[in-house]
Amino acid sequence: MTTQAYFRPRSLAEALGLLDEHGPAMLVMAGGTLAMPLINKGVSRPEKVMGLRQAGLDYVRSVDGGVHIGAAAPLSRVRASSGVPLLAEAVKNVAGWAVQNMGTAGGNLFAPPPAGDLAVALLALDAQVKLASHRRGERLVPLAEFFTGFLTNCLAPDELVVEIQVPKPIGKTVLLKYGRLYTNTPAIVSVAVRLLARNGRVNDVRIALNAVGPHPFRARQAETTLRGAALHAEIFAAASSTAAAECEPFTDPIASADYRRRMVNVFVQRALAQAAA
Amino acid sequence: MSEQTLNVVGQSVLRRDGLSHVTGKTQYIDDIQFPDMLYLKMVRSPLHHARIHGIDFSEAEKVPGFVRAFTYKDVPKNIYTILCLIGVGPDEEPVLAEKEVLYKGEQIAAIVAQSEEAAIEAAAQVKLDLEELPAVFDVEEALKPGAPIIKPWGTNYFVYEGHHCRRVRFGNIEDGFAKSDYIVEGCYEPRPIEHAPLETTGCVAKPEANGRITVYTNTQALYFSMDNTALILQVPFNKLHFVGGSVGGAFGGKVDVIVEPIAALAAMHTGHPVKYLYTREEEFHVSSTRVAYRIYFKDGITKDGHIVARQVTSYADSGAYNRHTPYAVTKHAANISGPYFIPNVHIDAHCVYTNRVPTSAMRGFGVTSASFATELQMDKIARTVGMDPYEIRLLNAYRNGDMRPYQKVVGDATLVEVIKSAAEMVHHPLGERFQAMTSWDRANSPAQPEPVSPEKRS
Amino acid sequence: MASKIVTFTLNGHETEVLVKPLTTLAKALREKLGFTATKCGCYEGNCGSCTVIVNGEPVLSCILPVEEVEGQSVLTLEGITPSEGLHPLQQAFHENFAVQCGFCTPGMLMISKALLDKNPHPTQAEITDALSGNLCRCTGYDPIIAAVQQVAEGTNSNQGGTHE
Numbered sequence: 001m002t003t004q005a006y007f008r009p010r011s012l013a014e015a016l017g018l019l020d021e022h023g024p025a026m027l028v029m030a031g032g033t034l035a036m037p038l039i040n041k042g043v044s045r046p047e048k049v050m051g052l053r054q055a056g057l058d059y060v061r062s063v064d065g066g067v068h069i070g071a072a073a074p075l076s077r078v079r080a081s082s083g084v085p086l087l088a089e090a091v092k093n094v095a096g097w098a099v100q101n102m103g104t105a106g107g108n109l110f111a112p113p114p115a116g117d118l119a120v121a122l123l124a125l126d127a128q129v130k131l132a133s134h135r136r137g138e139r140l141v142p143l144a145e146f147f148t149g150f151l152t153n154c155l156a157p158d159e160l161v162v163e164i165q166v167p168k169p170i171g172k173t174v175l176l177k178y179g180r181l182y183t184n185t186p187a188i189v190s191v192a193v194r195l196l197a198r199n200g201r202v203n204d205v206r207i208a209l210n211a212v213g214p215h216p217f218r219a220r221q222a223e224t225t226l227r228g229a230a231l232h233a234e235i236f237a238a239a240s241s242t243a244a245a246e247c248e249p250f251t252d253p254i255a256s257a258d259y260r261r262r263m264v265n266v267f268v269q270r271a272l273a274q275a276a277a
Numbered sequence: 278m279s280e281q282t283l284n285v286v287g288q289s290v291l292r293r294d295g296l297s298h299v300t301g302k303t304q305y306i307d308d309i310q311f312p313d314m315l316y317l318k319m320v321r322s323p324l325h326h327a328r329i330h331g332i333d334f335s336e337a338e339k340v341p342g343f344v345r346a347f348t349y350k351d352v353p354k355n356i357y358t359i360l361c362l363i364g365v366g367p368d369e370e371p372v373l374a375e376k377e378v379l380y381k382g383e384q385i386a387a388i389v390a391q392s393e394e395a396a397i398e399a400a401a402q403v404k405l406d407l408e409e410l411p412a413v414f415d416v417e418e419a420l421k422p423g424a425p426i427i428k429p430w431g432t433n434y435f436v437y438e439g440h441h442c443r444r445v446r447f448g449n450i451e452d453g454f455a456k457s458d459y460i461v462e463g464c465y466e467p468r469p470i471e472h473a474p475l476e477t478t479g480c481v482a483k484p485e486a487n488g489r490i491t492v493y494t495n496t497q498a499l500y501f502s503m504d505n506t507a508l509i510l511q512v513p514f515n516k517l518h519f520v521g522g523s524v525g526g527a528f529g530g531k532v533d534v535i536v537e538p539i540a541a542l543a544a545m546h547t548g549h550p551v552k553y554l555y556t557r558e559e560e561f562h563v564s565s566t567r568v569a570y571r572i573y574f575k576d577g578i579t580k581d582g583h584i585v586a587r588q589v590t591s592y593a594d595s596g597a598y599n600r601h602t603p604y605a606v607t608k609h610a611a612n613i614s615g616p617y618f619i620p621n622v623h624i625d626a627h628c629v630y631t632n633r634v635p636t637s638a639m640r641g642f643g644v645t646s647a648s649f650a651t652e653l654q655m656d657k658i659a660r661t662v663g664m665d666p667y668e669i670r671l672l673n674a675y676r677n678g679d680m681r682p683y684q685k686v687v688g689d690a691t692l693v694e695v696i697k698s699a700a701e702m703v704h705h706p707l708g709e710r711f712q713a714m715t716s717w718d719r720a721n722s723p724a725q726p727e728p729v730s731p732e733k734r735s
Numbered sequence: 736m737a738s739k740i741v742t743f744t745l746n747g748h749e750t751e752v753l754v755k756p757l758t759t760l761a762k763a764l765r766e767k768l769g770f771t772a773t774k775c776g777c778y779e780g781n782c783g784s785c786t787v788i789v790n791g792e793p794v795l796s797c798i799l800p801v802e803e804v805e806g807q808s809v810l811t812l813e814g815i816t817p818s819e820g821l822h823p824l825q826q827a828f829h830e831n832f833a834v835q836c837g838f839c840t841p842g843m844l845m846i847s848k849a850l851l852d853k854n855p856h857p858t859q860a861e862i863t864d865a866l867s868g869n870l871c872r873c874t875g876y877d878p879i880i881a882a883v884q885q886v887a888e889g890t891n892s893n894q895g896g897t898h899e
Contacts, residue, residue: 002394002755002756002757003755003756003757004756005756006756006757006800006802008802008803032798032799032800033780033795033798036759036779036780036797036798036799036800037778037779037780037781037798039757040759040778040779040797040798041556041558041778041779042397042401049756049757051800051802051803053803076792092864095868096783096846096866096867096868096869097793097846097849097864097865097867097868098780098783098786098793098794098795098846098868099780099795099868101792101793101794102780102794102795102798102799183863183864183867184867184868291829291830292829292832292834292835294837295828295829295834296821296829297837298834298836298837298840299821299825299826299828299829299834299837299840299844300772300812300816300821300825301771301772301773301811301812301813301816301840301841302772303837304771305774305838307765307774307775308765308771310766310769472872473872474836474838474872475774475776475782475784475836475838475839475870475871475872476774476776476836476838477776523837524836525774525776525836525837525838526835526836526838526872526873527836528872556778557776557777557778557779
């Protein structure tokens with residue numbers, strides 16, 4: 001059926017109220033870069049749609065050295081104003097300029113792997129997402145706990161993602177996206193690494209991956225093997241191999257599962273080496 | 278000698294449609310609007326190979342805006358093949374499927390409605406009663422005994438003047454192998470390629486007050502499309518007026534006559550303009566692709582690098598219908614021995630049908646795939662013999678006076694000079710013997726023409 | 736919800752259009768208003784052919800609900816074509832054979848204009864980055880990059896056009 005109603009709330013409160021009133025059958029979108037293609041094709045046929053562009057969620061605010069990003073902040077604004085180089089790197093990997101103008105930080109969290117370039121950077125930075133509902137208020141969830149499966153997450157049917165909070169980044173960060181093209185391409189594998197080194201050893205590390213599992217995730221086993229270890233190519237290679245073993249890659253027209261797994265092993269150690277340099 | 282004034286040669290000539298393109302004034306099919314225009318959406322087979330037992334339009338007819346449905350019964354001459362006009366037969370592809378479908382996505386019924394949304398909705402409401410049949414997807418599997426036969430004449434291959442493949446015979450292949458020091462084998466499989474033009478395939482057919490039908494189309498093959506449409510509709514050619522020439526990219530993907538006949542039929546019957554424009558999904562899933570091949574080489578090489586025997590068995594995957602593939606395979610057979618002089622050649626080039634999307638033309642069709650294979654094989658030969666890849670090609674390149682395997686004497690060869698120029702451009706050194714080679718160094722070569730001095734050139 | 740009237744500035748002129756909910760800007764421009772220079776190659780925001788400029792920023796009109804441009808300023812290829820002659824980008828595209836079938840051309844021109852408006856003298860890498868979301872199946876991209884570079888390197892390079 002053709003859409004009967006398109007709501008454009010002017011505040012978060014209004015948006016949450018509409019979601020409460022119309023329920024989860026109402027499709028929520030911000031930039032529309034994920035939802036509108038499906039609607040254009042007739043794959044998605046929502047009777048009601050809510051657009052969040054006007055709901056006051058498009059801000060990018062520096063907070064205590066970190067940044068709070070409204071869920072409907074355009075990716076291009078994140079690239080220009082977040083002050084966090086890793087986030088700018090991540091946005092550069094998203095499609096082209098016009099998509100970066102339209103797509104949003106919160107919306108990108110709903111992109112089906114291998115798409116979705118922002119989450120690896122956010123995971124490496126220990127980001128949290130603020131969720132809100134009309135009846136139950138707000139809650140903060142670590143992004144690492146947000147994703148539960150392929151296109152599933154911990155959002156309740158009456159909740160919206162309203163903000164992404166990134167603490168002050170410490171350590172050296174590296175983002176590597178490997179695709180079949182240099183730009184405007186889905187990932188074969190995306191790796192984001194944040195490394196805190198002290199006295200030639202790994203003090204702490206984050207390794208985040210996308211396109212090699214049902215959702216973006218941290219390679220926790222690989223991280224564990226690295227803590228306290230020396231900054232050494234062999235150590236990085238072993239961690240990379242662990243990361244490759246703990247991922248759950250899929251085969252799609254872009255790449256086979258086998259190739260993706262082998263590329264995890266290449267790019268994790270490359271990212272670690274760059275972070276340690 | 279009088280002075281020549283050249284207005285075009287040697288000048289940069291701007292495109293005559295360039296101004297129209299850069300100002301956005303070029304009219305493509307989707308830019309065409311008429312106030313009473315109807316939209317055609319196609320009901321397609323969800324199965325690779327199936328028998329059609331029935332089609333139920335009752336739910337579709339209830340969709341607001343539904344105008345008409347068309348099946349094969351509405352098509353005056355439903356079975357055709359696009360190249361019938363140049364003597365390539367038989368007619369074997371339906372405009373709309375009759376009793377069977379042979380590929381996933383095949384056209385079964387056309388729905389015409391007052392809006393695009395209504396046409397999509399109505400097409401989605403059509404119920405198909407299909408009996409799935411075994412399908413075959415691999416060229417060699419399709420030729421094995423016991424494979425499901427998908428063509429009405431009882432084989433899965435195109436018949437070339439009574440033969441099961443296109444054959445080239447030259448010299449004596451066994452003698453050639455007997456004289457060889459090395460046998461080099463290879464198998465090359467160029468895959469199907471989707472042209473993916475930015476503008477999808479489509480047309481608008483409009484009935485005129487004087488009884489003619491104007492068809493605005495982005496086909497590359499305006500005359501093929503018009504003439505085939507006339508034959509399908511069984512109308513005199515002059516009843517149709519085809520308007521085209523603005524093609525938003527094609528690369529061979531818009532040479533098949535697919536959208537015009539049914540759109541013109543719908544326009545005739547409804548009395549309204551009818552637009553039939555592929556979606557991007559249809560362009561990817563259903564429109565023809567470049568032909569995929571599986572090509573087996575067995576070459577006999579002497580230790581000094583001459584190819585003295587070439588045996589090729591090639592299988593082209595035509596998909597479910599002919600389109601341009603039988604013609605492509607003829608060209609392929611002529612070119613698969615490569616631009617080289619080989620005294621003993623044995624080629625069997627099969628045009629095979631499978632339950633895949635029909636393949637057709639794409640840039641250099643038949644030949645591009647052959648070149649892919651011959652040149653990979655040549656590199657393999659070079660490595661086997663231990664020769665430089667440029668030099669082995671210069672050694673084997675055909676010269677003027679050489680007989681090609683299909684019995685034509687070469688008179689216009691320049692391959693040796695081209696290879697030498699290429700080597701020079703990339704600073705690839707050639708041995709003296711190879712540097713001295715020309716296209717005229719055979720004893721039976723025709724006389725080399727005098728080079729034109731720079732002064733005589735304009 | 737009934738159809739609604741959306742009012743916006745199109746190529747410098749205040750324009751009203753009556754649309755059903757969620758009608759895209761591309762559909763409104765092409766079918767309701769007859770501005771067909773903007774092309775649709777995919778209807779899913781993948782090819783860039785539908786690129787237009789809204790408040791100075793390039794967006795994909797095939798996935799943008801027209802209601803989102805209420806009160807905004809929209810610029811299409813029709814808006815940069817002068818009544819006589821050509822915009823420098825149009826001239827450069829024509830002269831550099833950056834145009835073959837022409838279908839990607841409107842989107843390429845609009846993204847190039849958006850770039851030069853913000854960055855009059857981009858490097859080749861900046862041009863490539865800006866145009867990376869626009870697909871072309873004909874030219875191989877080099878003539879397009881060369882055309883934009885030619886305008887970027889010229890003086891007074893981005894003036895012209897009826898409605899900036």
